[in-house]
Amino acid sequence: MAATELKRIVIIGAGQGGFQAAASLRQEGFAGEIVLIGDEPELPYQRPPLSKTYMKTGDATILPLRPESFYDAQGITLRMGSRVEAIDRAVQRVMVDDEPVAYDHLILATGTRNLRPPLPGIEHCLDLRSLSDAKALRAALSGASSVGVIGGGFIGLEFAAVARAAGLEVSVAEAAPRLMARAVSAQMSERFAEKHRALGTMLRLADPVAEISAKGLTLASGKSIACDFALLSAGVVPNTELAAEAGLSIENGIKVDTQLLTEDPAISALGDCASFPDPFSGRLVRLESVQAATDHARHIAKRLIKGAQAPYRAVPWFWSDQADWKLQIAGLAAPEDRAEELPDGTMLRLDGERVTAVETVNNAKVHMRSRKAMGQGTPLMLEDFAALAG
Template sequence: MAMLSNIVVIGAGLAAAKAVETLREEGYDGALTVVGAEPEPPYERPQLSKEFLKGDTEFALIHDADWYAEHDVRLLTGVTATALDLAGATVALDNGDTLPYDALLLATGARPRVPDLPGAESAVRLRTVADARRLKEALTPGARVVLVGGGWIGLEVAAAARAHDAQAVVLEVAELPLLNVLGPDLARYLVDLHIQHGVEIRTGVRVEAIEPDGVVTSEGKVAADVVVLAVGAVPEVGLAEAAGLRVSQGIEVDEHLRTSDPKVYAAGDVALATNTVLGPLRVEHWDNAIKQGRLAARAMLGQDVAYDWLPYFYTDQFEFSMEYVGRGSASDEVVVRGDQGGSQFIAYWLQDGPDGKRVTAGMNVGIWDVNQVLRAMVGTVVDPDELTDLR
């Protein structure tokens, strides 16, 4: 075990929670401090656009509030790190305190992207539980909710709006939502599903301004009671960049999640991490935050561990409930096996290579306990005619 006596974690999301949990599980008994800008203890963010927003469940924390005291973790909520001194190995906080560290984990996450449009700052963004609570209050029967952006978050919020009997209008600049992720056939399938549930989807639409009563687009004004921006996220790299750490599309880290400073690690949404198979990746998903938080903890303690797993994510939208593993591309062939009409099928992303068609990703929709099989298939050469729905 590395000789550490004082570890500081900046950010109090899922990656941070799993890091401190793992540090204690692995026997680290030194000082451990978590600094979070939000007033709540760490929680999982997927619920904000899924179960909690739809009203299916109450808001849930990762650990009970007393877990941190029980495990001798100093949890500072509602506090922001303002400066990082690499030479002095200290972090300055907005409450006036300065924290020294032997090892530091940056788990600062990402913030919603705000486009350079008139009125954009007035729109709702969905990142915190406070955001989700405000949006949930606005999802009343008959309310007209306009989603700017047809990615995963935009479509999940549209489904949640319909669960509250609110109207939902999705504005997407591309030909189809998620076209580059799913390919044309599956993107059209998802659009059709939303339309069947009363969601209005407008494609090829350029947003020009956001006003108090709607959205001005290239095709005219779209009336709205609530406007939600869902156009991606930006990693929170400001602290790292100001300190002089290597930063590009995220905080650059190696396969052990170590930054350009050997005492500093990064994990979760903010980390541009070197995957041992796929190279540099920045992944904004629940599974990655869990695994990278655990990996960072073990790497800090000197264990021989590396970022060697495939990206994974999931979504729930009406009958469309799926898990995806791997990293397909827009140029891949997509092969579907099973019953699309019944929302029970497997999709395979295939890439041509010198030795045949290689699986780059797989997605199970409404068919469970097969994701590990798909995970094992990623990277292998297959005969498309022999692919099945795995049942």
């Protein structure tokens, strides 16, 4: 459908990606109706601060992406606290709280939810995914002296650092043999393990949780971790049920092409829920990243309104604030990519001689230069990196 024929665009999911899609559609000149649907009651808000700044201060006023007046001024219809029950592709409409809402184009930005493994006592665990989760977690912190963290990824370690700074005893149980195993090199994992141990956090690696109780955690090895409460941060699951029920292809997320379009030309998908072809390897990847969701949204808006046909090629990047360390990653490494450490502590991930990712700690200059170089459209080679980093 041509841009001039688009009268109403519906966006399911009011997180960072859904919000950015609505904002970018207006920025690209779309004059039709935009309906933004979210299942939480709050205005669209930032999630990254939940495990960092908000956990320390409890100040929710810093979270909204825009005030309510922005949506009024931009003519964006908000349907917050609403649930989409079904997508009817044949007639191009969604059912929202039992009410049909027609669309000319539909954008799925349904995000992810916390993985809750079928462990005995899992009901004793708290989550950290939404603002309501964060409020419950802060309340638990205020009356606790010890906490267990299930999962050694970004969220779990960010929370662990905040809890240690607040004076709590913290234990992290990670099923994998190292921290942040899906995100960083083994060398960077070890560096952060040393950092958290220096903060006083107890790490239990390669020893998954077998049972949870009100008194603590029992590990597969039989060891026990006493704690007043536990945070579950053992990964996420993409919210693909609506898409699957509508007959769209699912492969570790809602499958889209290089234009972030599903096999239905009237439906796009973005952010954490979408799996798309990596521009270098061609393999389907799904990125759990605020920046990826934002970049996806801008790309889709350009395609819909300007007719842009270039494939999506934005450089992925990620960050995590843990105590006084800021981890930044530019690019996307495959698990088998080798790692090479530079004298300044920068860690390169390499596929042959091609730099696939650059990991830095408290080195924004190298991070930004790496992102810029990777975004030039040609592979960044190892021999070129010395000049870049200098």
